[in-house]
Amino acid sequence: MVRIGRQLHAATFKLRQARVVARAMKSRYHPILAQIVPMRRCNLTCSYCSEFDDTSKPVPLETMLRRIDRLADLGTTVITISGGEPLLHPQLERIIREIRRRGSIATLISNGYLLTPARIQSLNDAGLDQLQISIDNVQPDSVSKKSLKVLDKKLEWLADYAAFEVNINSVMGTSARPEDALVVARRGRELRFETTIGIVHDNQGQLRPLSELECRIYQELSKIASRSFASFAYYNQFQKNLILAKPNHWSCRAGSRYLYICEYGLVHYCSQQRGHPGIPLEQYSTKNLEHEYRTEKSCAPLCTISCVHQVSMLDQFREKPRESLQSFFPRGSGHVPPAVVRALAWLFLPPEESTPRKLITQALTRAALWSMKLQG
Ligand code: SF4
Numbered sequence: 475m476v477r478i479g480r481q482l483h484a485a486t487f488k489l490r491q492a493r494v495v496a497r498a499m500k501s502r503y504h505p506i507l508a509q510i511v512p513m514r515r516c517n518l519t520c521s522y523c524s525e526f527d528d529t530s531k532p533v534p535l536e537t538m539l540r541r542i543d544r545l546a547d548l549g550t551t552v553i554t555i556s557g558g559e560p561l562l563h564p565q566l567e568r569i570i571r572e573i574r575r576r577g578s579i580a581t582l583i584s585n586g587y588l589l590t591p592a593r594i595q596s597l598n599d600a601g602l603d604q605l606q607i608s609i610d611n612v613q614p615d616s617v618s619k620k621s622l623k624v625l626d627k628k629l630e631w632l633a634d635y636a637a638f639e640v641n642i643n644s645v646m647g648t649s650a651r652p653e654d655a656l657v658v659a660r661r662g663r664e665l666r667f668e669t670t671i672g673i674v675h676d677n678q679g680q681l682r683p684l685s686e687l688e689c690r691i692y693q694e695l696s697k698i699a700s701r702s703f704a705s706f707a708y709y710n711q712f713q714k715n716l717i718l719a720k721p722n723h724w725s726c727r728a729g730s731r732y733l734y735i736c737e738y739g740l741v742h743y744c745s746q747q748r749g750h751p752g753i754p755l756e757q758y759s760t761k762n763l764e765h766e767y768r769t770e771k772s773c774a775p776l777c778t779i780s781c782v783h784q785v786s787m788l789d790q791f792r793e794k795p796r797e798s799l800q801s802f803f804p805r806g807s808g809h810v811p812p813a814v815v816r817a818l819a820w821l822f823l824p825p826e827e828s829t830p831r832k833l834i835t836q837a838l839t840r841a842a843l844w845s846m847k848l849q850g
């Protein structure tokens with residue numbers, strides 16, 4: 475039953491993700507992704523982290539529901555619940571239900587410590603779409619207790635009971651034993667989870683250069699991690715420079731396409747740039763979205779905040795599709811876009827003078843619009 479539920483969810487989740495991308499392509503006047511914090515308190519104390527305390531109370535449910543309503547009214551397509559540790563919030567499932575009820579994708583970032591089979595089932599019932607757990611090392615140490623040894627049983631429970639997608643993020647740069655990241659990623663793949671690679675940042679969201687050994691391990695990791703279109707594009711566009719401590723030239727769309735809503739309900743660019751713009755969510759308007767879309771962020775070149783990179787890549791593609799595909803999959807990188815993307819690019823990004831392609835594209839576009847009309 476769990477396997478059927480997971481397959482069913484995977485199919486509908488892919489469709490809803492495709493819808494997020496389609497909406498992002500159609501218009502830039504809504505946030506693609508917002509991160510909300512229902513609980514700044516954490517049950518761990520990772521020494522590199524600046525996003526937690528050990529005293530704060532959960533944000534009241536009514537307040538969280540109002541924030542979700544506001545985000546939905548702004549047209550937000552994906553809402554990620556983070557913390558602190560969000561599983562400490564006593565009404566987390568109600569928050570997830572509300573995100574789904576308002577039509578957004580609901581994802582969660584957790585350290586996984588509080589997962590049990592019953593809690594996983596209640597996250598299934600609430601409609602969670604995706605859970606991300608970052609694992610820093612194999613054995614707990616003084617820097618981090620987010621360790622495979624402690625979490626492995628939780629991962630097995632997730633493999634057995636979760637209907638939602640699970641992503642294991644191996645973080646480079648947190649452990650004195652960088653080779654641990656390989657062990658973590660291999661275990662994630664063994665349990666058939668999605669796996670990604672994160673690069674540790676300082677408390678301004680900026681790059682902390684990786685050592686030579688870490689760079690080598692990163693290359694190994696990239697062979698194990700999920701090999702999707704998005705992960706290759708992301709690697710070529712951002713990570714290949716970051717692991718060499720080189721700047722990226724990109725437009726950060728934080729404050730517009732990505733919002734970070736802190737526990738006090740203020741909108742910030744991201745968790746590392748609090749106070750900018752620092753406006754209450756209930757006052758945040760499409761004017762603010764428009765203004766921040768264009769605001770240049772001086773922290774952009776060495777930024778390692780991958781979710782903001784990925785959101786901004788969609789706008790880069792929307793504005794300059796052909797050039798973007800070339801920079802996502804440069805010649806000689808050994809990565810080529812999947813056949814379906816090549817076919818779509820051939821059809822929908824034809825050279826001006828190609829009349830036959832233009833005609834096929836127009837016919838397909840008309841057929842798609844006609845079928846959308848039929849579906850209401
Ligand atoms: S578990 Fe996450 S929120 Fe908690 S201290 Fe560690 S990194 Fe920070």
Ligand code: SF4
Nearest residue numbers: 679726744773774777
């Ligand atoms: S570039 Fe954007 S996402 Fe990165 S630290 Fe600056 S404001 Fe945050």
